[in-house]
Structures are given as C-alpha cells and as structure tokens.
Amino acid sequence: MAFDSLTDKLQNVFRKLRSKGTITEADVKEAMKEVKRALLEADVNFKVVKQFINSVSERAVGEEVLKGLNPGQMVIKIVKEEMDKLMGSETTELKLLPSNEITIVMMCGLQGAGKTTTVAKLAGKFKNKGKKPLLVACDVYRPAAIKQLEINGEKVGVPVFSMGDGHKPVNIAKAAIEHAAKNDINLVFLDTAGRLHVDEDMMNELAEIKENLNVTYTILTVDAMTGQDAVNVATSFNDKIGIDGVILTKLDGDTRGGAALSIKAVTGKPILYAGMGEKLTDLEQFYPDRMASRILGMGDVESLIEKAQSAIDEEKAKEMEEKFKKASFDFNDFLDQMEQMEKMGGMNDILKMLPGFGNKKQLQNLEIDDNAMNMPKAIILSMTKQERSHPEIINPSRKKRIADGAGVPISEVNKLIKQFEQSRKMMKQMSGMMGGKRRGGFKLPFGF
Structure with missing residues (x-):
C-alpha cells in the first residue's frame, strides 16, 4: 500500500x-x-x-x-x-436523487489519473447495487478514449453513450440526458476530457457543462502517486469549478501517499473512494477511520469482512460447512476455496488487512506467494469431473495424465493429493474449530 x-x-x-x-x-x-x-x-x-x-x-x-x-x-x-x-472522520456517500429524477455525476481530472477506468469502476459499483447507470463519452480529444470507455463499460455491464469526434462535450452530455430520460435511466456518469495540466480550455469546458446541465456531483479523480501535486490539483479544480469530492487512484502503489492525509484538510472536500488495484472491482469506499487504522498498522478487519461477504456465496458457504462436518470435502470444493480467495485479492491482500501485517516487510518475511495457487489449480483443472469428485480413484496412470495436462512433474500431483488426503482426515476436527468463527451467517475462506 x-x-x-x-x-x-x-x-x-x-x-x-x-x-x-x-x-x-x-x-x-x-x-x-x-x-x-x-x-x-x-x-x-x-x-x-x-x-x-x-x-x-x-x-x-x-x-x-x-x-x-x-x-x-x-x-x-x-x-x-x-x-x-x-481525513474527514465520517464516510461520505453519494446520495442519489429520487428515482423520477436523473442523478448526473461529472467526472473530471488530469490525463493519466485513471479517470476513464475509475468512472467505469464507479458505474459498475452502482449497477451491483441494483441501479441502472449510463456512461457518457465526453472526451473527444484523447485518441481511443471513447473505445477505452466502451471496453470498460462492457466489462462492468454498463451501456456507453457516445457521439464520436466533432461534437462539443456539452452537446454530447445534453443528448445523453435525453437518451437517459427516454430509457428510464436515472444515473448518468459523464467522462470528461483531461489535460496534462490544469488549463483554461479544460476548465471552461467543465464550467459550460455545469451551466447547461443540473450536475448533481462533480467528482475529481487524482493520482495518489503524485503526492503533494494531487493536493494542488484538487485545490485548483475546487477553486475554478467547484468539486463535491475526490477519488484517489493508485493508492495500492509504492508511493508516499500524503495526498490521502492532506486533501480533506486543504480543500475541505471529502475523499469518496480509493482505487486499490487495476481490476474493475478494485474501488473501495473511503472510510477515514479504517484508512487511519491501516496507516498506523492496526489492520482493517471490517473491510476484510465486507470483502469476504461480497466474494463468498452464502449457500456455498453453508454447503461447505456440511461437507466439513461429514469430511466429504473434494477437489471441486478445494477449487472453490481458491477462487474465493482470488476474488478477495489473494492471501497477501487479506493479510494486509489484519492487525500486525500492515506493511511489505512483514509480508516478505512470511514469504507468501499468491502465484503458489496456480500450480494446484492447474493440477485440479487437469482432472476429470469424476476424479475431482472421487479422488480415491486417482491411480498412477491417471496421475501421469493429470501431470502431463497440467505441465508439472508427477511428484507435484502426488504432493497435492497427499496434502489433500491429510486435510480430509482433519476435517472433523476443523469443523469444530471453525464453528465459532462464523460472523453474520457466513465463513471466511481457509478458516479466517
């Protein structure tokens, strides 16, 4: 971090x-x-x-x-x-207008701050909450900006409205609002153009959109890796056009991170979200108290629990618990556990949120390699459905075929099966231990 x-x-x-x-x-x-x-x-x-x-x-x-x-x-x-x-004490959330009105969110920022990716992440977040968002391509200057938005929109399942080059951004925005009204869409995200530095043309363009549309929120995207410059950019945008909040991107990078501690105090505007990775799901609500805990090395167990809740299927969790009790855990379940772990960001991401594991040094000392899951995953995927469900049928000739399919030595297949069998023997004991680790009707993977 x-x-x-x-x-x-x-x-x-x-x-x-x-x-x-x-x-x-x-x-x-x-x-x-x-x-x-x-x-x-x-x-x-x-x-x-x-x-x-x-x-x-x-x-x-x-x-x-x-x-x-x-x-x-x-x-x-x-x-x-x-x-x-x-950092603001309280968490600031975007409150949408009543469903019969259109909430317009104008995203702005400098080039390279990750604005186009972030607006897609944000739209995807609201779609997952049951909303029906629309992304609008108002950046008609940067080559491939529209295409990038369309690709990201497709990935998060959110439609993109564009009119291509040759149209003024304010006219594109107006047409998008008309399109939204006709199609029962009440949440619109405007992806505006960025520049390499704050300039008059960009500010005039943003001001024109605000004058002609009832923009509900103006959100600035800033790159946390630029440190104090990010605070200066936020101050300039706030002074010139007025912003309602900030999204900090690349907060997972190897940076000094001072922007997160300065922006609210300098501009008076809250940090709304933090970009914590490249995936389109890596956008976290910004909780000042949780971020302070992370900075001070006290962990962030609440965010870890929320990650688990969003990653873990509750029905699957209950089913898994029954299998633990009966010691009928098979390779399909093992694969499910690995996939749940990946959804949560991997073991290193999980450990970072636990008290006492807040920095890279401590994690390096543990020598945890998230890529270590790739080999067992490849081995399991090389098994037939029957072999995954009934590991006891895996004989030497099957092991050879599985090893060839996974591109690994047969010794690695033997090692995985041996570990799996030992785990199976311990299932009944583990089910007793994990019984007390339930929270809100679900379990964290791997006994957390």
Whole structure:
C-alpha cells in the first residue's frame, strides 16, 4: 500500500512509547518530532502536518494521559483519533436523487489519473447495487478514449453513450440526458476530457457543462502517486469549478501517499473512494477511520469482512460447512476455496488487512506467494469431473495424465493429493474449530 514506509516509521515511534512505563512531556515532544518527520517524508502538506502535531501534542501532554495507567497506548489512541479527523472522520456517500429524477455525476481530472477506468469502476459499483447507470463519452480529444470507455463499460455491464469526434462535450452530455430520460435511466456518469495540466480550455469546458446541465456531483479523480501535486490539483479544480469530492487512484502503489492525509484538510472536500488495484472491482469506499487504522498498522478487519461477504456465496458457504462436518470435502470444493480467495485479492491482500501485517516487510518475511495457487489449480483443472469428485480413484496412470495436462512433474500431483488426503482426515476436527468463527451467517475462506 502507498503508506508502507510511513507505517514502518510510525510503528517504530509507537514501539518506543509502549516500552516506557511512564511518559514525560519530553518523551511526547520527541515522539511528535519523529511523527512530524515521517509525515513530511510521506509528502503530507506542511501546514496540515503542523496543525496535526499541535493537536496531538496539546491532547497528549494532559495530566490524565501522562499519569494514566497506559500512557503510551493513550498517546497512540490520540494519534489515531486526530488522523481520523484529518481525513474527514465520517464516510461520505453519494446520495442519489429520487428515482423520477436523473442523478448526473461529472467526472473530471488530469490525463493519466485513471479517470476513464475509475468512472467505469464507479458505474459498475452502482449497477451491483441494483441501479441502472449510463456512461457518457465526453472526451473527444484523447485518441481511443471513447473505445477505452466502451471496453470498460462492457466489462462492468454498463451501456456507453457516445457521439464520436466533432461534437462539443456539452452537446454530447445534453443528448445523453435525453437518451437517459427516454430509457428510464436515472444515473448518468459523464467522462470528461483531461489535460496534462490544469488549463483554461479544460476548465471552461467543465464550467459550460455545469451551466447547461443540473450536475448533481462533480467528482475529481487524482493520482495518489503524485503526492503533494494531487493536493494542488484538487485545490485548483475546487477553486475554478467547484468539486463535491475526490477519488484517489493508485493508492495500492509504492508511493508516499500524503495526498490521502492532506486533501480533506486543504480543500475541505471529502475523499469518496480509493482505487486499490487495476481490476474493475478494485474501488473501495473511503472510510477515514479504517484508512487511519491501516496507516498506523492496526489492520482493517471490517473491510476484510465486507470483502469476504461480497466474494463468498452464502449457500456455498453453508454447503461447505456440511461437507466439513461429514469430511466429504473434494477437489471441486478445494477449487472453490481458491477462487474465493482470488476474488478477495489473494492471501497477501487479506493479510494486509489484519492487525500486525500492515506493511511489505512483514509480508516478505512470511514469504507468501499468491502465484503458489496456480500450480494446484492447474493440477485440479487437469482432472476429470469424476476424479475431482472421487479422488480415491486417482491411480498412477491417471496421475501421469493429470501431470502431463497440467505441465508439472508427477511428484507435484502426488504432493497435492497427499496434502489433500491429510486435510480430509482433519476435517472433523476443523469443523469444530471453525464453528465459532462464523460472523453474520457466513465463513471466511481457509478458516479466517
């Protein structure tokens, strides 16, 4: 995640605080000096850092903290609360107009910020909530922009309205709204043109759309990898055309990530979503408290549970539980478990959300390779339906055919079958252990 380096540095500060039985004002001052340095190196806005350190220090040197039973933990709690506030405290959601009105969302941003991909992700998100969105291609300048939107629209199952080159974006937007009204569509996303930098032509074009249409939300897409520049871009757009919120893209990248900690404080506008990957499902609602927990290395179990709920079929989960109890788990079930894990982003993505596994160093120490699932998957897919359902029929000649089909040595097939058989023997014991790990009527895969 973008905050790996910052997380490491903050955890070092917290480790020192926790190790002290008593804390003095000088200890707090020294800790805040290190926190300040870490935030500035993460490209957090200087004024924001100054205000943040002042707020934490003011609360942390109070008598009830310094003389409390666990002063180090209390200081960390204050840092977490102030970080929540910095990013907006409360989650901001897009509230749609009543179903008889058209909600118009105008997406804007610079070229390269991932706007066209993000607008498709957002439309897909609302489609999955039962809405009927429409994507509108208003970028008539960038080569292949319309085609890119059409491809992404098809992937998320959302129709795209376009009129091609030679039409003014404002006229395309007007025609799209008429089309939406005739086709009972009440949620329209306008994908407007970006430029390499903020310029007058782009702003005039966006202003013209806002003057001629009742735009409900103007959302800016900014690239988290540009750090402080992302904050400057957000400020410019907000000053010139007015924005209602921001979507931060590439927050999963190896960046300093300061934009997430600065945008709300500098512009007053909330971060609505965070782009956490290249897949069209990798767009997360932005929860300030959860993001603060991730940055501070405290994990994000709530988001992990939500990921599991969206990835796991509840009927399948119940069926799987019965199979565990009867020890009738087969290779089809094994394949299902791997596919559920992939839907959730793989083991590394899951571990990042657990307390104590917030950064790359810790994950590297575990040496978990998500590609390690590819070989067992290939082996299982090389089996016949009968072999998957009845592993006991797999004899040496079948093993050879399976190995050839998967392109692996026969020893790998033997290894997988041996592991599978050992797992099967443990099924009844595991079903007892996993019985207490239910939450909201479903189970996380692999016993989480």
